[in-house]
Amino acid sequence: MKRMIAFLLIITLVIPIIGCTQKKEEVIRMGFVPMKDGDKLIESVEPLTEILSKDLGVKVEGFTATNYVGVVEGLGSGQVDFGFIPPFAYVLANQESNAGVILTALNKSGEAKYRSQFLVRKDSEIESFSDVKGKKVAFVDPSSTSGYLFPGAHLIKKGLDIEKDIEYVYGGGHDKALQLLLNGDIDVATTFVDARDRYKEDFPNAMEKTKILGYTDYIPNISVTVRGDMDDELREKIKNALLNLAKSEEGLELLKELFNMYGFEEATDADYDIIRDTAEFMNVDLKEGN
Numbered sequence: 001m002k003r004m005i006a007f008l009l010i011i012t013l014v015i016p017i018i019g020c021t022q023k024k025e026e027v028i029r030m031g032f033v034p035m036k037d038g039d040k041l042i043e044s045v046e047p048l049t050e051i052l053s054k055d056l057g058v059k060v061e062g063f064t065a066t067n068y069v070g071v072v073e074g075l076g077s078g079q080v081d082f083g084f085i086p087p088f089a090y091v092l093a094n095q096e097s098n099a100g101v102i103l104t105a106l107n108k109s110g111e112a113k114y115r116s117q118f119l120v121r122k123d124s125e126i127e128s129f130s131d132v133k134g135k136k137v138a139f140v141d142p143s144s145t146s147g148y149l150f151p152g153a154h155l156i157k158k159g160l161d162i163e164k165d166i167e168y169v170y171g172g173g174h175d176k177a178l179q180l181l182l183n184g185d186i187d188v189a190t191t192f193v194d195a196r197d198r199y200k201e202d203f204p205n206a207m208e209k210t211k212i213l214g215y216t217d218y219i220p221n222i223s224v225t226v227r228g229d230m231d232d233e234l235r236e237k238i239k240n241a242l243l244n245l246a247k248s249e250e251g252l253e254l255l256k257e258l259f260n261m262y263g264f265e266e267a268t269d270a271d272y273d274i275i276r277d278t279a280e281f282m283n284v285d286l287k288e289g290n
Contacts, residue, residue: 031071031083098228106263129158135187151190
């Protein structure tokens with residue numbers, strides 16, 4: 001009996017010790033919203049996470065969210081260490097959890113910014129923004145930075161009361177707004193520059209049938225944002241790993257294919273003040289706007 005009691009005591013003492021010595025594997029989670037089917041893309045980002053894992057010396061995993069709010073929440077809860085999120089979502093993440101921007105993605109032209117455009121049909125009598133009064137305008141979505149927030153602010157700055165001077169609809173997508181214009185359902189469409197080229201397979205006559213009335217202010221591109229409690233050393237490692245990734249031929253091709261990104265530029269929080277100012281100008285709540 002004494003031997004049995006001694007044996008049980010040893011088991012009781014040893015098991016917790018073994019448990020404590022099993023070190024949990026360190027993982028860095030990269031959050032994103034898939035451009036295609038979720039399961040398909042999470043598989044395709046593996047080559048990218050493998051490259052980052054080798055550079056960082058820590059396993060990097062993809063964290064797929066159904067929308068950008070999911071990535072923002074992940075950054076706040078610690079489920080996501082860094083993520084690719086649009087400017088409006090970054091401002092919300094910064095407000096909610098002190099998440100910080102480290103990089104801004106470059107577009108095909110090598111710029112870390114882009115603009116929205118106002119399109120009208122070439123046979124339209126609209127020649128200036130004053131002619132938009134009394135016309136029907138298609139925004140993209142009330143949560144779209146380039147399809148509502150900035151175009152709406154631009155029209156107001158041009159002297160139009162968008163609630164009284166125009167009739168507007170939400171197309172539900174940049175391509176949908178363009179389609180409404182080509183169909184003659186509206187007079188003005190707001191899209192990113194240049195949606196006509198992006199959707200040329202769907203609307204091959206868009207360039208021929210439409211013209212640009214004007215542009216909005218510049219908007220920062222998609223950000224690379226890290227969680228707010230990340231230490232400076234890891235922030236620098238992730239930033240340098242992504243910059244190195246974009247310098248390699250293989251890494252750059254992956255960024256283009258997966259996220260339509262053509263590199264990165266270092267960024268600061270102040271770069272996104274224009275988003276805060278425009279949201280305030282448009283009286284848009286950051287939470288409701290995402």
